[in-house]
Amino acid sequence: MYRYDEFDAEFVRQRVAQFRDQVERRVKGELTEDEFRPLRLMNGLYLQLHAYMLRIAVPYGTLSSRQMRKLAHIARVYDRGYGHFTTRQNLQFNWPALGDIPDILAELAEVEMHAIQTSGNCIRNVTADHFAGATAEEVADPRPYAEIIRQWSSLHPEFSFLPRKFKVAVTAAERDRAAIQVHDIGLHLKRLADGGLGFAVWVGGGQGRTPLLAKKIRDNLPEADLLSYLEATLRIYNLHGRRDNKYKARIKILVHEIGADAFAAQVEEEWQRIRDGALKLPEDEIKRIDAYFAPPAFVAPPAGASAKPPTGAPDAAFERWIVRNTHAHKQRGYAIVTISLKPIGGVPGDASAAQMDAVADLAQRYSFDEVRVTHEQNLVLPHVCLGDLRAVYDGLVAIGLAEANAGLVTDIIACPGLDYCALANARSIPIAQRISERLATRQDQIGDLKIKISGCINACGHHHVGHIGILGVEKRGEEHYQLLLGGSGAEDAALAAITGPGFGPTGIVDAVEKVVDTYLKLRKDPQEAFLSAYGRLGSAPFKEALYAAAA
């Protein structure tokens, strides 16, 4: 893992002191709310529906046990005993008092964490494939590049007041777990023809009120040119992105309005001007950052040991968990473990302080001290020895986090929705809970199916790329839900389409079940997953099931 150098530590320490002073001045009345708001947002502090909310950055979703324990400590001492892992691999506390924030930030700084640039019109926390450094599918660990981008983008003077927020995601695998096509910039690390590493650069993706998939504007960008190319891209956006209309200010609108080719040409021109300047990444510097992410000291499995997890175990529940929640590791004798934060009927992404502490213990003991946060609001133990899977599973059973549902219909993404969020129009979490309860007994039969729920048009719950997406809206003062089908945030990225008229809070759960029943009835065989079946069948049979009786 990356460790702060003296510069990083001093920079974060100074920021804590600065914000402590700003909070004191706000409480004394020396700063008005209008003056204070941009300052608190730059430190990740929002005012939500019922309370303040502090969003803490988890860079590229990687946490050490020590950091996880600190989050548990903060939940226990300063908040209400839990935290919420988000679709941007971050963690949110929902109830901090304003006066406690400087102390919380000081505690975070002790473990090399902060909340800087988790809000505001700047480059946000860079996200990455949550299996990075563990999966055999990648050409290299993408996190060193995410860290290089983090360092470049932190307090970047030119890009601290962009037209709108800016999100970068990085993957190094063909199988896209980082949703790069729905980010402002998506980077795909690849092996180049000359044997070196480089990037495909996707620009202009995003969800929100105008969902658009990113366009690939550059391929085979040598790794040494990463920052200069990003700088050129951000500069063109900063110059020409719309500042007259908040809803048209994201880079996706600029790329869409002038066209990807024209945008790419402008970036290219600027890049040619700066590519051999100060931002050229020296090989030594890449190697220096790379070293922080060196693979752990894996132990070679004993001769004759199975490369596969012990699926022959007699315990059916353990067996199910092995099948659904463990994944192939690049190192023989190891597995990647998904810790589902989606217990049946639970609140997606929430974890108690005790659960966080227990996961930290498991990571320390069985996963080389590492935990990952996924954009699907789960946790991952990236490096678990096959022989330790039973112990990990038992540990998860003890804290209620052993649901064997990774990628299944109950593994639902849901934004905080109207239960917490000041922007939301409808609740997301209770809909997720009721769908989870309704379909739990059939989830293995249903197979891979991603449901994603947002409580407003801003789409934090990724409903545009759900195989089944749900969007909460307000209709005559009450909650109402639109249903969308056929989206994907993976390498086969697609935007879901609205089925038709929306549903009330009860009707939407029935509607999802009708869609699932229709799929089960019409799929060719159990191997044909929902998205494939939808692609083959089109929307007609699903609409028929949803609306025919009402017509």
Next chain:
Amino acid sequence: MSKSAPTISVLTANRLSDGAVVFLDFDGVWVEGLRGAVVARSPDEVRALESRGAFDAARNIVVEPYLVEMHEAADGGLTPVRFRERVRLGGPSILGDVPGYVEAVPAKPQARPEPVAGQPVHAEAA
């Protein structure tokens, strides 16, 4: 006041210190919950409440004050018209399902003003 201003409304805001949802009561004190909330029933009363909100925001007691439209039952009970405001008043609907959720320690209430003879403090009389 705009034409769309509700005729029955209460003044709400978030408390500066912890962001808690508060309502202005008859004593001019910001309290959690609707008990004792001042109700504006006329454009004049709405204006008075709005002024009070702006004043208390400027005094750094509360943040982002605004008026919430209410239904009033025959017994005087108040219910927000919009679902959003009902959730805002009642708190998250899912706290019973949140792992490890711990109730907050109640915040120290704002000091009540000393009554001044012949000078009502509530907004309706302002």
